[in-house]
Amino acid sequence: MPKLIAIGIVVGFFSALFGVGGGILLVPLLLLLGSFTERPAMATSLAAIGVIALTGTILYALRGNVDVVAAAAVGLPAALGAVAGTTLQQRLAGVTLRLLFALLLAALGVRMLVA
Numbered sequence: 190m191p192k193l194i195a196i197g198i199v200v201g202f203f204s205a206l207f208g209v210g211g212g213i214l215l216v217p218l219l220l221l222l223g224s225f226t227e228r229p230a231m232a233t234s235l236a237a238i239g240v241i242a243l244t245g246t247i248l249y250a251l252r253g254n255v256d257v258v259a260a261a262a263v264g265l266p267a268a269l270g271a272v273a274g275t276t277l278q279q280r281l282a283g284v285t286l287r288l289l290f291a292l293l294l295a296a297l298g299v300r301m302l303v304a
Contacts, residue, residue, distance in 0.1 A: 192222055195235065204246050212238060213297070216290065227286050231278065235271075 196218045202212055212234045219230035249255050278286065 200237070201241055203243070204241050205248075217294070226292070227283055228278070260289060263304065 196215065199264045200218065203209060212231070215234040215237060216227075216230045219225040219233060222229070223230070225233065246255060246260075281289070
């Protein structure tokens with residue numbers, strides 16, 4: 190439990206600071222430090238992200254920084270994407286899932302370095 194609490198603090202801090210998706214941080218930390226396997230790490234991440242997102246949204250909204258129309262324009266289609274992604278994730282082998290996630294992280298890292 191102390192590891193999970195520490196992971197939560199780190200993920201919440203960096204999610205709010207940089208606006209990064211919690212899954213980009215939370216899933217690798219759960220895999221590396223929390224002894225999770227891929228599917229439970231991803232499912233746990235999605236549940237935690239809901240709590241993180243709600244907290245961050247409230248705090249940013251109190252400061253007048255939330256564009257509700259833009260949030261809905263991104264969030265509603267993202268919910269549909271989550272259904273599609275979950276459906277696909279359940280059909281992929283663990284090794285394939287791990288490789289695809291590693292490639293995504295590597296691509297994002299390279300893109301950020303050259304952008």
